[in-house]
Amino acid sequence: MLPFTRPTLDSEEFEAIKEVLQSGWLATGPKVAAFETALADYIGGDVQLRVFNSGTSALEAVLLAYGIGPGDEVIVPAMSFVASANVIVRCGATPKFVDVDLISRNIDAAAVAAAITPNTKAVIPVHFAGRAVEMDAIYQLAEQHNFLVLEDAAQAIGTRYKGRKIGSSGNPVCFSFHPNKNMTTIEGGAVAVNDPVLLKKIEGIRFHGIERDSQGSMDVTAWGGKMNMPDVGAALGLIQLKKLDSFNQKRRTLVERYLQQLPQHDALVLPANADGHSWHMFCILLNWEKIGLNRNQFLEVLKQQHAIAAGIHYPPIHLFALYRQYGYKAGDFPNAEKIGDQTLTLPLFPAMEEKDVDQVCLAVVSLLDGLNLMP
Ligand SMILES: Cc1ncc(COP(=O)(O)O)c(C=O)c1O
Incomplete structure (x- = not known):
């Protein structure tokens, strides 16, 4: 039977996972740090990457970091995987659906413009099936109306928009590494971002809100969840990224x-x-x-x-x-x-x-x- 998709894994991936299992350190550790650096090098454009246990968690973390919540509207395509909208509901905000183009399956700036209200706080353009959304006009609208653009690039790792990799713009962009994606960490996701304030917030949301000072003492000043990627997944991701x-x-x-x-x-x-x-x-x-x-x-x-x-x-x-x-x-x-x-x-x-x-x-x-x- 020819499946519609299958991850491509060989002995290099199996060895990398075995090495982590034998190391005794399975949860977030050195492989995650190495994977984040390698992803940032791959994406380019002076962004930092933070990895998560899923693309869904990555999207949620960004919306939560921006304080999107009850009373806020977030514009999202009616055609996507349901996670693109579920993350809006998870934050207590209201999804505002817009239609997509029949061929590209992507939203455009005209559709977004028609859906803007005084309550619009964000738009989540989805790069459907790896095809880049026309982003420039959407970013212009966001600047005019002062709302967040959170690119859902779950399906678009390696996609280029106007010659540059998706994720390199410095605005928050989320990826997924679920096994049916173009590369996998088993389950996993990432956020690309270059704003240090946002970076700190999503790190807290990712792991129990824990902050450490230079002596290693721990404090918690804001809520955080449990969205970290294990080293086993990151070790797999390091090999997959090379390919x-x-x-x-x-x-x-x-x-x-x-x-x-x-x-x-x-x-x-x-x-x-x-x-x-x-x-x-x-x-x-x-x-x-x-x-x-x-x-x-x-x-x-x-x-x-x-x-x-x-x-x-x-x-x-x-x-x-x-x-x-x-x-x-x-x-x-x-x-x-x-x-x-x-x-x-x-x-x-x-x-x-x-x-x-x-x-x-x-x-x-x-x-x-x-x-x-x-x-
Ligand atoms: C467009 C889109 N957004 C978000 C997600 C969620 O990613 P994950 O499955 O890693 O949570 C997916 C996964 O299929 C997706 O296709």
Whole structure:
């Protein structure tokens, strides 16, 4: 079975983890410090990195550090993984959804501008599937209206925007290292930032609010949680980071082949290539009415007849029961809803071979041609 994603790990990663296990120091320690330095070198642009036990924790820590809470509104795309919105609810603030572009799946400044109210305290642009959001105009809006921009780059480690790595701007940017991401620490995340005040706050929020003076005495002046990354994960991350650019290059090569091999068909919409894209996922849109199969049937045929597992990324967030309670309903965000109905994530991971892409393309083409339908 060809999965839609799989982490690429070999003996180097296994050895690195074994070394940490044998060292007797498993929780946050020297590997975390080394990983934070290596990440900062990789991202560039004079930023510091702080790693967390998940991308979700990293996002939460930044919102909490800025004091975002009840009465505040945070603008967020209706099409993303639900964590992008859950972190807003976690802080007691109100998510303000906006629609995305059908092809890039990203928000733009016009959508953000239309959602600004006097209560807007932040916007969370999501670099969907590794494609950079057009950030400049969003930062201009944030400056005019004095709100925070927190980039959700969970899916975009290694992505470039206007030639510079996402995360290098100095504004807070969060990454995820969950196993399906372009590099992994098992579970894990990071914040890139260059403001020393924010840095100190997120360090406190990450670990029980503990501060130490030069003698090592401990004090706690503000609440902190438990969001630190263990050394086992950081040791894995150090190896994965060295390979990240080659992983991303392989993803781009595989995507080029997908884009060459998949046909122009009026039931099929392909994602567009873009400068600096790190291709975390390759998500197509299929018009089920035209095809004459529903998505579950299509997934079943792919699995049973072609040994291919595809994914669905994502149902639109505003239609989950939690978010309907804020008054959102079907019809509010047509593009996010269309993506939610029509999307399919085709297999894409660095260990895939070009023949695997060809196999997926043949399966999709045969289904589009109405062949091999389920009995
Ligand atoms: C867009 C987005 N934001 C946030 C997250 C949360 O990251 P994590 O799973 O590391 O908590 C994810 C993870 O899938 C994501 O895709």
